[in-house]
Amino acid sequence: MCAETPDYKATLNLPKTDFPMRAGLPKREPGWLERWEKIGVYDRLREKEGRTPFTLHDGPPYANGHLHIGHALNKTIKDMIVRSHQMMGYDARYIPGWDCHGLPIEWKIEEQYRKKGRDKDQVPINEFRSECREFARGWVDVQREEFKRLGITGNWENPYLTMDFHAERVIAEEFMKFLMNGTLYQGSKPVMWSPVEKTALAEAEVEYHDKESHTVWVKFKVALHYDPNDPKRHEKSDLEDANVVIWTTTPWTMPSNKAVVYGEGISYGLYEVTATPEECWANVGERFLLADDLAADVFARARLEDGMWQRVRGVENDELAKISLLHPLAGAEGANGEWDDLRDFRAADFVTSDEGTGFVHCAPSHGLEEYELYRDLGMLPQVITYNVMEDGRFRDDLPFFGGKAILKPNGKEGNANSAIIDKLVEVGGLLARGKIKHSYPHSWRSKAPVIYRNTPQWFAAIDKEVGDGLDMHGKTIRERALTEIDNVNWTPKSGRNRLHSMMEARPDWVLSRQRAWGVPLTCFVRKGVAPTDENFLLRNPEVNQRIVEAFEAEGADAWYAEGAKERFLEGIVDPAEFDQVTDILDVWFDSGSTHAFTLRDREDGTEDGIADVYMEGTDQHRGWFHSSLLQSVGTTGRAPYRNVVTHGFTLDAKGMKMSKSIGNTIVPEKIVQQYGADILRLWVAQTDYTADQRIGDEILKGVADSYRRLRNTMRYMLGALNDFSEADRVDPAEMPELERWVLHRVAELDKVVRDGFARFDFQGVFQAVFTFATVDLSAFYFDIRKDALYCDGDTLRRRAARTVLDILFHRLTTWLAPVLVFTMEEVWLERFPGDDSSVHLVDMPETPEAWLNPELAAKWAKVRAARRVVTAALEVQRTEKVIGASLEAAPVVHVADEAQRAALESVSFEDVSITSDITVTGDEAPAEAFRMPETQGVAVVFEKAEGAKCERCWKVLPDVGTHEYPGVCGRCDKAVREALAEENA
Structure with a gap:
């Protein structure tokens, strides 16, 4: 025995680390951001040679306002895709981009003008455009810093902007490919139109909200056609004094009515009123044609109870075919004959007996189905009207309703509907009226309702053969798009079906907008020539080249400069023979073209101009994914992406859509200030982003708890690995079974992590790593080996355990680095300090397949049980x-x-x-x-x-x-x- 008892605690191998339990992320994260910028992490990664490029193409956010939680979700998923692929050995590139043109920015500048008492129309257009440009540039700078604060990596010094001169040049160049390949045309058809914003809108610019609308049941008097060879032509028909009844939720379209249609497979009857209550717009003896399935409902709307009407007889389709109709305002005093022509009456396949009357009123200037019906019949000249002006008012000379507004400038209900209803009552043309609450399209910018309005617009024909010779995937834009959809990998798979069904049914692409801030439609039309004429559009490569060279040097403002037409045409054609188009391109064409000036043209783009991944919210199936596909197949014949990943919408903790008016919005900046960006990023990793996600205080507290458990795991390893050196390393073959079981689990998990990252399954990766770290390691392996690590001397068991901990350290830090970018950097620097050290400069270590040992795993499953x-x-x-x-x-x-x-x-x-x-x-x-x-x-x-x-x-x-x-x-x-x-x- 020794005479003295040593200090046994001093002889223990107790863990040593300065790594704090409290993260202090909100205060410490900015320091790491500065460090990464100082050592140039993103640029240094590009210097690694021999790696396969991997490019995520950024769907451009709009440069207008601070970030919302959807931005944070979107950019974090993108960042995790880029970082995980980089650490799996790729050269993973990410060029952030911004959408800079368009109406929202114009509106902001116009608001500033109104406050100063300035009239936008009196301001030179390029002065106005310059102010729009500066406004967008300011928000790009703001959003860039907000994105960087979330730990997003990328080429922030050189992003792409749709308003850069080269971008504007390429957008115009891509548009001119449609001009030259024959798919561009000017047509007059009903398009979604915002009277408040005075411009056409694309489907992607529309959102649906409940709206209360007027609903009316309107009478059209029957006018019969008599066959002069019919011996019974002089006999009076019981249909002669009858009324066909239509139902509509848009009374304002009644002045533009040109026809009524019926359904061939619907059962119709002739009905007669036998009695009436005191307040009723029907008369005893009055007869109505109605679908049998809907007659009772129609009479109830007209306040006619059972017993006040009767069915006279059935009416066959061949009888209906002999009928024309009179507009309810026909012959009205003061109408000046505006509605006196007979209305067309025919069968149409879009008529149903689900609701209404079984008859559909047709105003082809304000309805796409009606337009297409009469287009296919070759009757458009007879049925198209131009009654509604760009601001939603009726033309001034329209009898009774001239100057009446469908909507007020603030987007509220105008006086048109009530004026029309009152007039129909006055002339006896109304059977019933009411109100209905239904889902209705609204502009997502102004939040005001939209209308369908016939107006001359520029279109890309998607069913016309594209004259470019790129027929490998189809001859038309639609054929190519549908083919290419199946050449793309979709995450989730439902994205394929969603876009495919949209592409199957979509109409021609409306390219033009009647605004000022954007890339113009760089084309000229021949004066005095009809749009249907082959020579209507100037298609001249020399003119096109002049335009793109000017745009490269001066931007799209060159189009609006004084003398622009002469500058581009003189010496090639006579400028006096042409008009210059002044509409701007739909901003979806801008963003749809980004693959050309970002992927194709930049040094850090891709060799073939195709991105490995496009990743946006599910709403972009009708937005950016859609327009990018249309644009790319129209100009290159193929899709601009190999993978398309979509995420759902972010809801509050109760599953409600976030709204400023409700007060349930969550701003990323506040989460970062309270918890740190890594907690927000961890929330993204824990959620199934392919569906709608929820976020709130309690949810974030749960995320923070998961974070603390992971932080504990990393701290344990750091403490146990203090002063670990290569001399301590043990070959796996010499390790005890327990350590070899851990290596088996590492090898299993390495495959799960790599496969998951490759499939963009961050939730699956995180759950697997988190379970491994907290269950397999903290609650099992660490718990068991704590005794050996603290109490053993220089034993094989202790050295093997520390070797495994070193292996675990390198795996866990790199597996988690794409998610917890700040924390894993902190963990890494705790072990490997240095001016140039960073976990984001290393790859995930390769894991030997020899570590896999299913027999050992089966044995240890029995031990653990x-x-x-x-x-x-x-x-x-x-x-x-x-x-x-x-x-x-x-x-x-x-x-x-x-x-x-x-x-x-x-x-x-x-x-x-x-x-x-x-x-x-x-x-x-x-x-x-x-x-x-x-x-x-x-x-x-x-x-x-x-x-x-x-x-x-x-x-x-x-x-x-x-x-x-x-x-x-x-x-x-x-x-x-x-x-x-x-x-x-």
């Missing part, structure tokens, strides 16, 4: 205060299965169970033994450990006190001797 029963049994004793710690126990474990028993006997099961001793037996367990229903064949009988408690490792062992150093076991006696010898060396 038995351990769970032992642990639960000891917890009962601890709760009842029989023991204070599991090391006071030496239980007897009864195991029925021979293979499981052999597995337990082949390992140090007392160490695995964290007891001082343990007995494994095949004897039948007594009735009072502890059992768990989910683990059959294992029972535990509690016994206390015999011996004294080691003052150093706290195990209760018989040999404590029998060695050189007092109060310790044999293992600790040896470790103390080694520690003191090293100290004295």
Whole structure:
């Protein structure tokens, strides 16, 4: 025995680390951002040679306002895609971009003008455009810093902007490919129109909200056609004085009515009013043609109860075919003959008997189905009207309604509907009226309702053969798009069906907008020539080249400069023979063209101009994914992307859509200030982004708890790896089984992580890594090996454990770095400090397949199952205060299965169970033994450990006190001797 007792604590290998438990992310994250910028992480990654390029093409956010939570979700997913692929060995490039043209910016400048009493129309157009440009530039700078604060990596110094001169040149150039390949045409057809914004809108610029609308049931008097060869032509028909009744929710379209249509498969009847209440617009004896399935509902709307009307007889389709109709305002005093022409009456396949009357009123200038019906009949000249002006008012000379507004400038209901309804009542043309609440299209910018309005616009024909010779995937834009959709990988798979169905049904692409801030439609039309004439458009490569060269040098403002027409045409054609188009391109054409000036033209683009990934919200199936596909197949014949990934919408904690008016919006900046960006990023990784996600305070608290558990795991490893060196490393073949089991799990998980990242399944990756870190490691492996790490001397077991911890460190930091960009950098620098050190400059380590050992894993599955029963049994004793710690126990474990028993006997099961001793037996367990229903064949009988408690490792062992150093076991006696010898060396 030694005369003196050493300080046993000083001989323990206690963990040492300065890594704090409290993260302090909001204050510390900006420092790492500065560090990454200083050492140029993104640029240094580009210097790595021999790597396969991987490019995520950024769908451009709009440069107008601070970021919302949807932006944060979107950019974080993109960042995780880029970072994970970079760390898997790719040259993963990300060029942030912004959409800079368009109406919202124009509106902001116009608001500023109104405050100053300026009239936009009196301001030179290029002065106005310059102010729009500066406004957009300011918001680009603001949003760039907000995105960077979220830890988003990318080429922030050189983003792409749709308003850059080269971008404007390419957008114009791409437009001129449609001009030259024959798909561009000017047509007059109903398009979605915003009277408030005075411009046409694309489907992607429209959102649907509930709206209360007027609804009216209107009478059209029957006028019969008589066959002069019919001997009965002089006989009076019972249909002659009848009325066809239509139903519409847009009374304002009645002045533009040109026809009524019926359905060939619908059963119709002739009905007569037999009695009327006091307040009613029907008269006794009045007759109506109605669909039989809807007649009762129509009469109820007209306040006619059962018994006040009767069905006279059925009416066949061949009878309907002999009918024309009179507009209800025909012959009205003061109408000046505006509505006196007979209305067309025919069958149409879009008529149903689901609601209404079974007859549909047609104003082809304000309805696409009606327009297409009469277009196919070759009757458009007879049915198209131009009654509604760009601001939603009726033309001034329209009888009764001239100057009436469908909508007020603020988007509220105008006086047109009420004026028309009143007039119909006055002339006896109304049978019933009411109100209906229904889903209705609104401009997503102004939030005001839109209308369908016939107006001359520029279109790309998607069913016309494209004259460019690129026929490998189809001859028309639609054929090419539908083919290419199936050449793309969609995440989730439902995205394919969504876009495919849209592309199958979509009309021609409306390219033009009647605004000022954007890229103009760079084309000229021949004066005095009809749009249908082959020579209407000037198609001249020399003119086109002049335009694009000017745009490259001066931007699209060159189109609006004084003398622009002469500049571009003189010496090639006579400028006097042409008019210059002044409409601007739909901003979706801008963003749809970004693949050309970003992927194709930039040095950090792609060789073939195709992106590996497009990733946006699911609304972009009708937006950016849609327009990019149309634009690309129209100019290159193929899709601009190989993968399309979509995310859902972000809702509040209750699943409600976020709205400023409700007050349930969550701003990314506030989350970052309270929790740090890594918590926001972890929320993204934990959620199934392919569906709608929820976020709120309680949800974020749960995320923060997961973060703390991961941080604990990393801190444990850092402490245990203090002063680890290559001299400590152990070859896997020499390691104990437990360490080799951990390496097996690492090899399994490495495949899960890489496959998951490749499939953009961040939730799956994070769940797998989190479960491994908290269950396999913290609750199992770390728990078991804590004793060896702290108490062993220089043993193989301890060196093997530390080797495994080093392996785990490199995997966990790189697996989690794409998600927790700040925290994993902090963890990395704690171990590997240095001016140029960064976890984001390294790859995920390759994991040898030889580490996989399914047989060993199966064996340790049996060990873990038995351990769970032992642990639960000891917890009962601890709760009842029989023991204070599991090391006071030496239980007897009864195991029925021979293979499981052999597995337990082949390992140090007392160490695995964290007891001082343990007995494994095949004897039948007594009735009072502890059992768990989910683990059959294992029972535990509690016994206390015999011996004294080691003052150093706290195990209760018989040999404590029998060695050189007092109060310790044999293992600790040896470790103390080694520690003191090293100290004295």
